[in-house]
């Protein structure tokens with residue numbers, strides 16, 4: 271059983287308790303405009319160009335049998351993605367690691383072997399493996415198999431999800447997790463559709479359904495100025511969440527511009543490049559707002 275994975279991050283400390291191995295699933299049904307991991311959106315592997323590392327030597331261009339790469343008069347490399355076959359020859363040719371491939375097939379055993387390397391850290395810190403992305407629920411068979419194998423080995427598993435999945439699939443996978451990290455973005459359905467590309471009905475229903483399972487949930491709120499930081503949205507979130515028993519914490523995740531450069535590396539525009547992160551005062555005000563409503567709140571994951 272193979273999955274498409276775009277990164278494995280050892281010793282992660284922001285996506286669940288303790289020290290963790292984050293497994294990034296490639297492919298997501300949402301396309302949030304502020305996405306920090308845009309290389310996780312497409313369900314296909316993608317070439318990423320890092321111009322800041324490029325020495326303009328042209329080795330990659332010469333290595334490409336498909337004439338997918340070219341250089342302009344200043345030596346800047348670009349890729350014609352309609353020609354690229356993802357053969358990886360250019361990655362081999364580049365001595366400066368200025369070209370990378372986002373997304374590779376991995377088997378359950380390969381991921382589990384990576385997790386086993388960190389077992390001592392998991393045990394000492396109360397950590398484990400976090401399935402994240404992208405959207406783990408969009409590769410349900412692989413996610414289920416991986417979670418099952420990790421559980422068999424008594425490795426704690428957190429599932430980081432947008433909640434956008436068929437309810438049956440959602441519950442089947444949620445049951446296998448020790449902790450759910452559930453992204454909650456925008457309560458207004460029309461606005462949710464505008465900024466993420468999908469409606470939020472199924473997401474909210476899935477979040478509600480977790481109450482039946484008895485699995486703890488940390489809600490993750492990406493705080494995006496001008497998108498979801500208004501009182502109306504925050505009040506609606508607080509009202510919705512206060513009706514649920516298993517919400518153990520709200521993580522406020524301030525928007526940052528870490529994903530902007532990645533959009534360019536993938537050859538895509540990012541209209542969020544003009545947005546600025548929220549001020550410290552705003553972040554503190556939102557944290558206080560939820561604390562005053564009786565929630566446990568933390569900045570970051």
Ligand code: SF4
Pocket residue numbers: 317333334335336337338339349353354355356357358359360361
């Ligand atoms: S991955 Fe292969 S086809 Fe694509 S640009 Fe590189 S060498 Fe050319």
Ligand code: SF4
Pocket residue numbers: 323324325326327328329330331347363364365366367368369
């Ligand atoms: S081989 Fe690497 S360093 Fe040379 S032009 Fe291509 S991307 Fe730049």
